[in-house]
Amino acid sequence: MVYGATEGASGERRVSLAGKKILVCGATGFIGRNLIEDLPRDSKAELYAVIHQKSAPQEWASFKNIRLVKADLCDAQDSARIVRGMDIVIQAAASTSGFKDTLARPHRHITNNAVMNSLLLKSAFEACVGHFVFLSCSVMYPSRARPVKETDFDGQIEDKYFGGGWYKVYVEKMCEFYSRLGKTKFMAIRHSNVYGPYDKYDLERSHVFGAMVTKVMTAENGKVSVWGDGSETRDLIHVDDLNRFIRLALEKQKQSFDLVNVGAGEGISIADMVQKIIQLSGRKLSVVFDNAAPAAPFHLTLDCARAKSVYGWKPRISLDEGIRKTLEWYRDQY
Amino acid sequence: MFYKGKNVLVAGGAGLLGQSLIPKLLEQGAHVRATQYKHRRIEIEHKNLEVVSCDLMDMDQARQAFKNMDIVFLSAGKVRGAKETKEDPSSLILHILDLHTKLFSLAAAFGAERCAFISSSFVYPDTGRPSVESEGFDGDTFVKTHYGIGWTFRYLETLCKHFALSTKTRYSIIRPTSYYGPFDNFNLGECHVIPALIVKAAQRMNPFEVWGKGEEVRSFTYVDDVAEGVMLAVEKYAEAQGINICTKNSNRVREAMELILELSDFKPEIRFDSTKPTTISYRVSDPSKAKQVLGWEAKVSLRDGLQKTIQWYMERQKVPAGSAA
Numbered sequence: 001m002v003y004g005a006t007e008g009a010s011g012e013r014r015v016s017l018a019g020k021k022i023l024v025c026g027a028t029g030f031i032g033r034n035l036i037e038d039l040p041r042d043s044k045a046e047l048y049a050v051i052h053q054k055s056a057p058q059e060w061a062s063f064k065n066i067r068l069v070k071a072d073l074c075d076a077q078d079s080a081r082i083v084r085g086m087d088i089v090i091q092a093a094a095s096t097s098g099f100k101d102t103l104a105r106p107h108r109h110i111t112n113n114a115v116m117n118s119l120l121l122k123s124a125f126e127a128c129v130g131h132f133v134f135l136s137c138s139v140m141y142p143s144r145a146r147p148v149k150e151t152d153f154d155g156q157i158e159d160k161y162f163g164g165g166w167y168k169v170y171v172e173k174m175c176e177f178y179s180r181l182g183k184t185k186f187m188a189i190r191h192s193n194v195y196g197p198y199d200k201y202d203l204e205r206s207h208v209f210g211a212m213v214t215k216v217m218t219a220e221n222g223k224v225s226v227w228g229d230g231s232e233t234r235d236l237i238h239v240d241d242l243n244r245f246i247r248l249a250l251e252k253q254k255q256s257f258d259l260v261n262v263g264a265g266e267g268i269s270i271a272d273m274v275q276k277i278i279q280l281s282g283r284k285l286s287v288v289f290d291n292a293a294p295a296a297p298f299h300l301t302l303d304c305a306r307a308k309s310v311y312g313w314k315p316r317i318s319l320d321e322g323i324r325k326t327l328e329w330y331r332d333q334y
Numbered sequence: 335m336f337y338k339g340k341n342v343l344v345a346g347g348a349g350l351l352g353q354s355l356i357p358k359l360l361e362q363g364a365h366v367r368a369t370q371y372k373h374r375r376i377e378i379e380h381k382n383l384e385v386v387s388c389d390l391m392d393m394d395q396a397r398q399a400f401k402n403m404d405i406v407f408l409s410a411g412k413v414r415g416a417k418e419t420k421e422d423p424s425s426l427i428l429h430i431l432d433l434h435t436k437l438f439s440l441a442a443a444f445g446a447e448r449c450a451f452i453s454s455s456f457v458y459p460d461t462g463r464p465s466v467e468s469e470g471f472d473g474d475t476f477v478k479t480h481y482g483i484g485w486t487f488r489y490l491e492t493l494c495k496h497f498a499l500s501t502k503t504r505y506s507i508i509r510p511t512s513y514y515g516p517f518d519n520f521n522l523g524e525c526h527v528i529p530a531l532i533v534k535a536a537q538r539m540n541p542f543e544v545w546g547k548g549e550e551v552r553s554f555t556y557v558d559d560v561a562e563g564v565m566l567a568v569e570k571y572a573e574a575q576g577i578n579i580c581t582k583n584s585n586r587v588r589e590a591m592e593l594i595l596e597l598s599d600f601k602p603e604i605r606f607d608s609t610k611p612t613t614i615s616y617r618v619s620d621p622s623k624a625k626q627v628l629g630w631e632a633k634v635s636l637r638d639g640l641q642k643t644i645q646w647y648m649e650r651q652k653v654p655a656g657s658a659a
Contacts, residue, residue, distance in 0.1 A: 076428075110496065111435035114489065118428050125424070155471045163496035170489035174427075177482040181424065 014251040017043040023086040025073060025120065026093030028054040031135060033198045034239045035090060039247065040065035050082060050093065073116045083123040088250060090133045091120055110163045117171040125178045131253070133246055134175050134188045138235075138263070138302060140165040141190075147266075147303035150190065150259050158298075172259060179257035186256065187249045189242075192263030192302050195322065196239030197329040208270065209236060213330055216277045216285065224278065225288045230271030233299045235263040238322040241315040248311045263302030264315055280323050336569040338363035343403040343446075345390055345437060346410025348374035351452065353517040354561040355407055356383065362565075369399050369410070391433060400440040405568060407450045408437050427482050434490050442501040449503055450568045451494050453576060455511035455619050456484040464553075464584070464620035470509070470576045476614050495574040504572035508564050510579045511619045515557030515639065516646035528554065528640070531591050532647055535598035542595070542602035545610035548588030553580040553618045556639030559632040566628040578619040581632035593640050 022039065026032040027049035040047050040063065047066045049056065056068050071078040073093055083089060095112040117134070124132045139161035141148045157165040175186035195209040203211055215224050245262045268276075271287070278285050307313045317325075342359050346352050347368025353376065359366050360380050367384045370376050376385050388395040390410055400406065411430055434451070441449040458465035459473045470491070475484025494505035514528040522533055527545075534542060563579035571577055595601065624630050634642075 111439050111493070114493075115428075115432050115435055118431055122424055122428060159499055162492070162499060166489060166492035166496070170485060170492075173485040173489075174482060177485065178424070180481070 013254075017045040017088075017247070017250060020045045020087040021048060021085065022046065022088040022090060023048045023050060023069070023082060025050045025089065025091045027051055028056065029092060029094065030196075030199045031194060031239060031242065032090075032092040033057070034196060035092065035243050035246065036060070036066060037063075038240065038243055043247065045088075048082070048086065073120065074112055076119055079116075079119040079123045080126070083120065083129060084127045086124075086127070086129050088131045088133070089120065089124050089129050090135075090246065091117065092135050110167055114167045114170060117167075118174060121171070121174050121178050124184050125182045128182065129184050131185045131187070131250055132175065132178075133249065134171060134186065136168045136172055136188045136190045136259075137164075138190045138192050138261070138300060140169050141300060143298045143300065145299060147301040148261075149303045150261055150306060176257045176259075184256075185253055186258075187246075187253055188257075188259045189245065189249075190259065190261050190302070191242050192235035192237050192261075192300065194237055194239050194242055196326055199239075201330065201334070208234060209273070212270075212274055212277050213326065216274070216281050216283065217327075217330060217334070219283065219285050222285055223288055224274060224285050225290045226270060226274055227289075228270065228291050229289050230274065230287070231269055232297045233267035233269050233301065234273070235265070235267055235301045236273070236319060236322070237263045237315060238317040238325075241317050244316070245307060245311065245313045248313050252311050258310070260307050260311070261302040261304050262307050262313070263304055264319070265302060265304045267299060267301035268319065276319065277323055277327070280320065281327055335362055337405075337565070340364050340404045341402055342366050343399060343406040344368040345399065345406060345408050346371075347376045347385070348517070349409060349411075350513070350515060350518040350557055351409040351561060351564070352407075353377070354515065354557045355409065355564065358558075358561055358565060364405075367399065367403065371410075390437065393436060396436060396440055397444075400437075400444045400446070403441075403444065403446050405448045405450075406437075406441050406446050407452075407564070407568070408434065408441075409450075409452055410437070411452075424482055427486050430483070431486050431490070435493065438490075438493055438497055438505075442497045442503045446503050448506065448568050448572050449494075449497075450506045450508060450564055451490065452564070453491055453507050453509045454483075454487045455509050455578070455580075455617060456480050457487045457491065457509065457576065458484075458619070460614065460616075462616055464618045465578070466620045467509070467576050467578060467623050476617075480614065491574075491576060498574040505574045506564075506567045506572045507574060507576045508567050508579050509576045509619065510555065510560050510564075511617060512552040513555045513557050513560045513580070515643050518557075518643075520647065527552075527587055528590060528594075528643070529647075531594045532598075532640075532644055535594050535600050535644075536647060536651065538600060538602070540602035541605045542600075543610075544587070544591055544604060544606050546587065547606050547608050548586060548591060549615065550587045551584050551616045551618055552587070552590075553582075553584050553621075554590060554636055554639070555579075555581045555632055556634035556636075556642070559634050563624055563628065563630045563632075566630050567624075570628050577623055577627065578621050579624055579630075580619045580621050581636075582621050583632075583636065584618040585636055590636065590640070593637055594644065597637070597641050597644050 022045045048069050050069050069082050071082045140153050172188040179186045199210045200206040201210045201214045342364040344352050348370040365382045369386050390396045457470045460476050498505050518529045519525045520529045
């Protein structure tokens with residue numbers, strides 16, 4: 001695939017996304033849906049949204065640059081079919097399973113994800129796709145007081161995150177493996193805790209930020225209960241900032257494989273996070289910590305120097321602004 | 335007698351390791367169920383052996399095989415030699431990954447007490463000295479052609495640990511290296527170096543072609559030794575940690591070739607062809623941990639092992655066409 005390249009203001013070589021065919025796997029999920037609604041607006045790319053069991057949101061009917069592709073990513077033929085002819089593949093899909101599935105096939109979410117990603121990587125390699133973006137995560141890092149660099153992964157993953165963490169590391173390694181074999185460029189993104197619109201906000205499935213927002217917005221009796229003692233720290237990144245990094249990576253990546261941290265670069269304690277959400281929601285609530293501190297409190301902050309120096313990226317949305325935007329969106333939805 | 339009265343599944347019973355495991359398990363009083371696939375056949379009959387023809391990649395068929403098993407040995411999988419690995423380095427990866435993720439989850443879902451995963455010495459980095467277990471996740475695996483397969487075995491080992499942490503099944507992770515013996519794959523173009531040399535000698539190939547320079551170093555281990563080590567690892571070391579099962583001797587391919595020619599009573603002109611694909615030049619593992627933890631060490635010398643294998647292969651050639659694989 002030949003890219004049209006333009007000289008940016010700083011003289012660096014940037015690839016234009018205009019007219020590019022971009023396949024977004026996991027288009028109805030949190031990150032995928034934000035990408036779909038954001039990327040075509042100013043890039044003039046043609047987006048192919050992969051959907052599986054969930055149907056496409058109604059709003060998409062009015063978007064001109066989006067085509068729907070129905071596929072089961074765990075099926076080898078489907079995987080090869082949808083990747084063929086694409087310039088770019090963004091892999092934001094995760095295989096999740098309902099309660100019934102979990103009983104019938106425990107650990108399917110872990111085993112299926114490894115197979116699903118391996119199929120996609122092989123399909124992209126065989127179809128000579130130009131660029132493949134894999135959304136990894138940051139649970140493979142050790143708990144540290146200071147920000148962690150990409151090279152700080154030491155082969156040890158704590159038990160709680162062991163299965164999920166190793167599957168991500170494995171897929172990163174396979175990206176690197178395929179980058180040496182063929183023509184496809186691979187970008188693996190180790191992002192921190194992502195938040196924003198379309199995240200999961202039901203308490204059964206949500207992550208820490210989504211759960212907090214839901215608890216604050218639905219609290220009764222003036223109280224919000226938070227598990228633990230609130231002392232663990234997290235690095236929160238707004239989904240729009242993450243997606244802006246993806247865009248920059250597509251335009252600027254030169255190496256055939258790169259692995260990059262994308263996060264706020266600063267940590268916030270769970271207690272402070274709850275206070276901020278309460279304050280910005282305008283509600284009057286007190287926080288009850290309903291449990292002792294975990295035996296090994298987990299602290300994670302990403303060192304994002306590489307994202308800045310190589311791709312000219314840094315987060316633009318402050319936590320206050322991000323939370324405010326997210327709460328506005330939440331009020332509209334629920 | 336650890337295996338006495340136990341229900342034991344040998345998934346992939348018709349292969350090199352499977353056919354060695356089955357008689358040993360029966361001898362120890364186990365009730366064995368063994369799977370075979372396509373043309374490969376299990377050539378053992380015994381009142382305590384149930385042979386099932388099935389495709390383990392098909393979940394419904396695989397599920398039937400895993401029902402009511404106390405112990406499962408996962409010895410299924412394809413063989414790839416240097417040629418295919420070079421032509422399509424990713425061909426094996428998906429197969430191995432997909433098959434094992436399915437079989438690990440079935441072992442756990444059906445509540446097997448123990449599960450043996452046959453990993454590989456491909457997990458090790460290229461250090462130029464015998465690999466020890468603690469190096470299994472050091473740096474990167476053998477780069478170039480084996481990077482993908484090496485990381486796939488590493489990942490599968492972590493998956494065993496994941497299941498060990500979250501279910502009642504206990505896993506043994508065995509890292510054999512370069513084993514050989516009867517029932518190996520003897521198809522030229524697919525097979526490993528020892529079966530290839532045996533076939534070429536049997537065919538009286540002259541000049542005798544050897545891929546590479548013959549200088550590659552391996553821990554060639556006879557399959558009966560490996561099977562014994564695997565069974566002991568399941569009994570005594572189900573800790574979801576890797577353990578090397580191999581001989582402490584290492585040999586050059588040239589030495590194995592000389593023995594094979596001698597045992598085949600054949601003196602051809604030898605041509606080393608370094609344009610043909612070979613793999614890693616030095617791949618040797620240290621079996622000290624197995625001796626210490628299992629009280630096991632390989633007993634069969636390379637000469638004896640090759641003799642048994644050649645004898646088996648020659649007998650096999652006498653069987654009328656069409657009645658054997």
